[in-house]
Amino acid sequence: MKVDCHHSAGSSRSPTWHPVGWRLVTPRTDAPWWRSGVVYQVYPRSFADADGDGVGDLEGVRQRLDHLEWLGVDAVWLSPFYRSPMADFGYDVSDFCDVDPLFGDLAGFDRLLEEAHSRGIRIVVDFVPNHSSDQHEWFQASRRSRDDPKRHWYVWRDGRGPGEPPNNWLGAFIDGGSAWTLDPATDQWYLHQFLPEQPDLNWANPEVVEAMHDVMRFWLDRGVDGFRIDVVHCIGRDPDYPDDPPPWSEIPHCASNEHPSTHAHIRGMRALAESYDGDRVLIGETALPGTRWVAPYYGRGDELHLAFNFAATHAPWDAVAWRRRVERLAEELDPRSAWPSWVLSNHDIVRHRSRYGGGEARARAAAVALLTQRGTPFLYAGEELGLEDATIPADRVVDPGGRDGCRAPIPWTSDPGHGWGPSPWLPFPPDAARRAVDAQRADPTSILHLYRRLLAARRASPALSLGALQLLDAPPGVLAWRRHQDGDERITLVHMGDRPVVVEWRGVVEVASDGVGEGDELRGHLQPDTAVVLRP
């Protein structure tokens, strides 16, 4: 059924609120849930397949809520499940207010939302404001003629000369290709910072702003707890569309797009989210070169609540490099009273276990680093299983951006089908039987149980969930920090070096990445690729 965003249920002032579980109605502190909470990213295609067609779906997510509740996450961020021709696997949306039949339907979404809420798990949905699919009816109208009322909902320009695009911007995932495509029907070029199938919406047009606000209202009215906003730094653009100077001209334009109008648009989204009750969160994907670029998108407490901090996704497994990133984050965000986030893996990058090398021990130590840092951690489904990227044979490559490896299906069971239909859309990750959820749940020494213990420790400790952070001097190779809040204190030691070291700190080991010695006094030695959380 086609749903019109303008006619969603309820109004922006009286949202439909679903029954909530005890964790939602008894917050641990006065801080909004998204500061102390842990967000778990579900890439719906790859998470769980209820109908056996080889592609994950919303009913699959609902059926696996047990896993997420047992693990102890506070919120789920669902990557796009909207109607889409799937040129970019859902980030090319042809109807922002409907569920693609591959993933289910709106009634199924409502069931998932209601059941998640009843278990105390919030649901954050992806919002893709920068572009639509070229199959969206808005773009179909826009490309029809230069006079169509929807023409200026997208960005159309004349070329510089015959066959020459309006400027030198490069698109993403098209191998150095232009961010402009000539549409012969009207002999003008349209902008697409990503694939040609993803034309950029024109946020300089107030009608577009209103239409996209309607999209937000549609989902807020249904009861979602917020949005992860796709490449939100791309929506405001220099109206002169000047050439990118070197070295930016060598990489896709989206990696450096900056325009002040973006901030006004984000403030508009924030005001809209705040017209609803219940701490609806805006989490921005501001995939810009560094923290200095990202920090302004928090505004003065009137733009994003959280911006993804991708610093650790670019950092090697090296204590000096990590320390620098932690310091930079504090330097840039603290003056704005902005709350950080931490990400190690997602659906766009090689999983950190594969990236870092170092096997499971290192992945375990990384989990301690992520979950005891100051800031909201984002877990990417499967990292709690210690998954590596899948090897994708050439004839099974489907993503134009080369990201299939990290999108391999989650193995739920140890049997050969791993809980999926006969032909999953991508191959399973390595060692799937041993890493499957059922096998690891049965093994208290598994990495899955480590994640669960870390989440429980974080939840129970004001210092770990909300406390201040102080970096500590430590032996070479070791990253050490102290967290404290209201008399509660924890120390984390992560050994990223390659020789055992002696450490002076004393305290009870609350969580150890290898599970050894938990509940006992720290023995004073730390092995490479291990980490501990101490209660002094």
Ligand code: NOJ
């Ligand atoms: C960022 C998303 O994370 C990625 O998967 C997508 O391809 C681009 N934005 C374009 O929407």
